[in-house]
Amino acid sequence: MAIANLGPATDPDPFRPPNRFVGLLAGPGALRPVDAGPPPRRWVDLTAIAEGFAVSAAGIPELHDRSERAWVLLAVTDLFEAWAIGWPTGGKIDLHDHGPSSGAIVVASGTLTETTVRSVNRGVAVITTQHIGPGMSRRFGPRYVHDLVNDGEQEAISVHVYGPRLSAMSYYRLDGSGRLGVVRTESVPALGPFDTTSDHDPS
Numbered sequence: 001m002a003i004a005n006l007g008p009a010t011d012p013d014p015f016r017p018p019n020r021f022v023g024l025l026a027g028p029g030a031l032r033p034v035d036a037g038p039p040p041r042r043w044v045d046l047t048a049i050a051e052g053f054a055v056s057a058a059g060i061p062e063l064h065d066r067s068e069r070a071w072v073l074l075a076v077t078d079l080f081e082a083w084a085i086g087w088p089t090g091g092k093i094d095l096h097d098h099g100p101s102s103g104a105i106v107v108a109s110g111t112l113t114e115t116t117v118r119s120v121n122r123g124v125a126v127i128t129t130q131h132i133g134p135g136m137s138r139r140f141g142p143r144y145v146h147d148l149v150n151d152g153e154q155e156a157i158s159v160h161v162y163g164p165r166l167s168a169m170s171y172y173r174l175d176g177s178g179r180l181g182v183v184r185t186e187s188v189p190a191l192g193p194f195d196t197t198s199d200h201d202p203s
Contacts, residue, residue, distance in 0.1 A: 044079050046104035050161040054135075057084040057108040058157050069093070071202055076191045080163035083202045087112060087156040092149035093203040095180075099142065099168035099188075100103075103160060106137045110156025114138060116146045117172070117180055125180045141184050145172055145180065148203060154173075160202060165191065169200075 033086060052076050062072055063086030074082040086109065104112075112132045119124045128177075132138060140146070150156045166188040173183050188200050 032120065042079060044163045046080060046102060046161045046163050047106070047137055049075075049080065049082060050104045050106040050137065050159045053082055053161075054106040054108040057159050057170045060084055060086075060157070062086070063157050064155065069201075071203070073191065073196050074159070075198040076165065076193070076195070081162055081165045081191060081202075082161045084108070085158050085160060085203055087148075087150035087158065089150055089153060089155060091156075092110065095121075095144050095145055095146055095147045095172040095174075096203075097143050097170050097172075098140075098162055098166060099170065099185075100141075100166055101166055102141050103144070103162045104137060104139045104201060105132065105148075105161065106159045107132045107134055108157045108159060109134055110150060110154050111152045112148050112156050112158060113151050114146055114148050116144070117174065118145065119180050124178050125174055127174075136160060162202075164203060166200075 057074075060072055063070055063084060066086055066088050069085060069087055069091040071083050071085045074084055076082070096117075105112075108111045111134070113129060114132055115127060115129045117127050118178055120126055148158075168185060168187055170185040172180055186200070188202075189198065191198065
């Protein structure tokens with residue numbers, strides 16, 4: 001279960017579920033203990049949202065029979081944004097992160113290959129690759145560096161949910177010594193309530 005902490009306080013672990021006393025909204029008129037601290041934080045289950053949209057995402061006609069990747073905005077709120085993305089055979093995106101946003105991916109049809117990269121001692125990168133098939137999911141926190149590619153023989157469709165909403169994405173490369181470096185960082189334009197897509201790649 002991918003959980004994004006969207007409250008006023010910073011939490012080092014965005015996937016830690018709220019306990020009995022934190023993150024639960026009190027009912028009208030309910031009294032809070034004097035030492036309760038800051039207001040309750042808002043929590044969003046990004047994986048559950050992605051799984052819900054993935055049920056019908058494969059039926060979106062704009063994502064089929066494309067020569068390049070395409071994306072359709074499924075929902076945007078003050079807490080998260082959700083996208084369906086179509087991947088033709090060979091469709092890919094370079095190594096990137098999603099800035100301060102957490103995220104969840106669910107594959108609705110086809111199979112994607114994900115490569116994750118993380119720096120360890122002295123900046124040397126550890127690389128992991130795995131396949132994500134229909135109904136499978138991935139969850140991640142801020143600054144998670146990965147790429148995705150459809151290296152299968154059939155097109156693929158996936159659902160991506162980010163919380164809080166995307167504000168920046170950085171792109172990376174591995175140098176000859178196996179160290180990870182930032183190529184560029186891009187600001188992501190804010191989405192409006194009537195938008196159905198974006199010029200910026202949300203993958």
